[in-house]
Amino acid sequence: MKFSLPRQALLLAALALLPAVGQAIYFRDKISWQSPIPPSEMVSVDQAREWGDSAIWIDARPDEQFARDHVPGAILLNEDRWNELLPQFLAVWSPGKRIVVYCSAQSCDLAREVAERLRKEAQLSDVFVLEGGWEGWLKKNR
Amino acid sequence: MVKSFVWRILDFIIAAIFIYAGVLKVLDPVQLAHDIEHYQILPWAVGVGLAFYLPWLEIFCGLALIFRLFYRGALAILTALVVIFLVATIAAKVRGLDITCGCFGHASQNWSFPTHLALDLAILVALAALCYCSVARARANASPTLTS
Numbered sequence: 652m653k654f655s656l657p658r659q660a661l662l663l664a665a666l667a668l669l670p671a672v673g674q675a676i677y678f679r680d681k682i683s684w685q686s687p688i689p690p691s692e693m694v695s696v697d698q699a700r701e702w703g704d705s706a707i708w709i710d711a712r713p714d715e716q717f718a719r720d721h722v723p724g725a726i727l728l729n730e731d732r733w734n735e736l737l738p739q740f741l742a743v744w745s746p747g748k749r750i751v752v753y754c755s756a757q758s759c760d761l762a763r764e765v766a767e768r769l770r771k772e773a774q775l776s777d778v779f780v781l782e783g784g785w786e787g788w789l790k791k792n793r
Numbered sequence: 794m795v796k797s798f799v800w801r802i803l804d805f806i807i808a809a810i811f812i813y814a815g816v817l818k819v820l821d822p823v824q825l826a827h828d829i830e831h832y833q834i835l836p837w838a839v840g841v842g843l844a845f846y847l848p849w850l851e852i853f854c855g856l857a858l859i860f861r862l863f864y865r866g867a868l869a870i871l872t873a874l875v876v877i878f879l880v881a882t883i884a885a886k887v888r889g890l891d892i893t894c895g896c897f898g899h900a901s902q903n904w905s906f907p908t909h910l911a912l913d914l915a916i917l918v919a920l921a922a923l924c925y926c927s928v929a930r931a932r933a934n935a936s937p938t939l940t941s
């Protein structure tokens with residue numbers, strides 16, 4: 652059975668589609684097709700503020716941006732100095748507290764990565780990423 | 794005889810690279826979707842679709858090279874994938890994006906841009922050589938009198 656090159660390529664492309672669809676169905680609860688962060692792992696500025704003292708705010712931006720300005724009471728915890736800053740954060744964290752992580756804007760990825768590491772490496776639950784990030788917070792607090 | 798053995802070895806090396814890369818990515822499609830997102834070229838939903846699809850395409854093409862089934866089709870797809878990836882990587886670098894390619898899962902996270910580029914170019918050269926060999930073989934088969 653001999654196939655032309657385009658037909659061979661098409662057949663391979665179609666074959667690869669089968670397990671891909673199966674895997675997409677299997678992972679349907681683990682990834683959102685609408686946004687990089689599942690809605691259940693996000694929190695709006697208003698909601699986070701309502702949590703008051705039961706929430707700890709984490710600034711995942713680089714040191715210099717944190718030094719310039721940050722959400723009052725926020726703790727610096729970025730990936731550049733993760734090993735150094737994580738123990739400092741854990742010292743002020745207590746069970747039952749919600750964690751709100753933010754970076755510069757909705758499109759930045761630092762908050763998601765820090766939130767992911769807190770869940771995986773520090774085994775913490777109730778970790779949320781702030782919708783709109785620092786820019787979103789500024790809009791609501793100007 | 795020795796020559797065809799060498800080409801076959803190259804088949805296996807390229808196949809192994811793509812199967813290895815594919816399997817690593819199949820294990821963590823969520824991370825791959827985020828790696829694709831870092832390029833800031835495609836909408837998120839398209840990136841998610843590719844994160845599920847591309848690793849399997851790499852694995853199937855790698856297997857096709859090993860078993861010589863749909864061989865030319867696999868070479869064409871892999872060459873196209875590497876070219877697209879190279880262009881996307883260079884475009885990201887030009888736009889000043891700090892990206893991890895995600896090509897080999899977490900193993901490639903700390904690779905520098907020149908390392909990415911060198912590896913991709915080496916794979917592209919190897920694929921081009923295999924394409925050339927495949928065409929030459931097809932021509933020789935089509936006109937056996939020329940080779941005898």
